[in-house]
Amino acid sequence: SLHASMISTYYFSDLTGLSVTVVSAAEFPYSLLESVETGTVVIAVSQSGETADVITSVKMAKQRGAVVIGITNNVGSRLALESNVYLPIGAGPEIAVPATKTFVSTLAGILMLASYTGIYTGKLTTSEYKEIVNSIKDLASRVKDLIPDYDSKISKLAQELHEYRSMYIAASGITYPVALEAALKLKEAALVHAEGLQLGELRHGPLALSTLGFPIILLEPVEDAAKPLFFKVLREIENKRHAKVYAVEIMASTDHVMVNLPLVSRHLYPMIAVIPFQLLAYHVGVVKGLPVDTPPGLAKTVVA
Structure with missing residues (x-):
């Protein structure tokens, strides 16, 4: 999830004009918590939605007035419940411990979030957002081949x-x-x-x-x-x-x-x-x- 979040900085910079700071959930309480205030948006990424460090950081951020967007593959997870808004990546069950398809699906979800945000920051039009969504769908077919x-x-x-x-x-x-x-x-x-x-x-x-x-x-x-x-x-x-x-x-x-x-x-x-x-x-x-x-x-x- 950390590496997918690192890629998100490129997405948000290109498509929204916003600067995003990425930090490991384990380090968040020690590095960025003090900068969180009412209205700060925290995007929490956890494929399982149950990782202890993520849940702890989310609770701390909410106590300081943050708006939490959770991105997870588990709609019944603690992250989904703790988030103000959660986005299910819909990768389906991933039984293996190493994350593979959930990593790729997380990137797709973050790209769609950044693209949609870009409409409201004036960087993208609605048609451009739809083009990006369609390109993700097309990529899935290409990957299969x-x-x-x-x-x-x-x-x-x-x-x-x-x-x-x-x-x-x-x-x-x-x-x-x-x-x-x-x-x-x-x-x-x-x-x-x-x-x-x-x-x-x-x-x-x-x-x-x-x-x-x-x-x-x-x-x-x-x-x-x-x-x-x-x-x-x-x-x-x-x-x-x-x-x-x-x-x-x-x-x-x-x-x-x-x-x-x-x-x-x-x-x-x-x-x-x-x-x-x-x-x-x-x-x-x-x-x-x-x-x-x-x-x-x-x-x-x-x-x-």
Whole structure:
């Protein structure tokens, strides 16, 4: 939910002109609570709607006069009950502990919320909002057609990557949070120590730690301004000659492509870019013989 919320800052900035501050629910009481006053809008995101840190932060914010919008996949949850308004993402039951479809559905819900808000801030027209909603629906159909190809390619890659205990995943722009989410999924489902990084930050220390054959996955940014950095980092890794680089690309323009993503709008790109990484975490976990649906030491909801 935190990584989906990080992507929301791009949505709200682009579509509403509003500045949104994202913070972990666990840190909210220590960092932003004092700035909450009557009329402050707090958007609380929790797929289960039962996470203890989220519920505690929501109650604290309401005591200070905040208006709470809850985004959850559980309409009967405590978050839904505590919110002034709640938005169900409607992903259906997700039995596995690692969140996959609920992550993508949360992004869709936040994008629709930001787009609709943009009508009232004067950034969007009603017809533009409807176009965004229709583009989300169209993306769902495209994803259904793409998954078999992704699954085939990623399952083969998993045979190569399952022996590694660590790896880097780097991205920039609106997909930087996707790199963080991808690393989390690999930790949860495959027990791989994966680290999500911003492309520029990869050059400041982490790259120096890479050893012979160390896997680094780069996610091509959708923003034109960020593409030069993507190719610059790619060349630097190639020049080191010991790290093994893989790329998730929009157009198969390098020799390192592992999955080729379709060209979609900036706001839809995170929803489709995260899927290959979800599949990678799943297949690496399966190859390693791990219980990917119920990873050891993890619970679907932390309620205390």
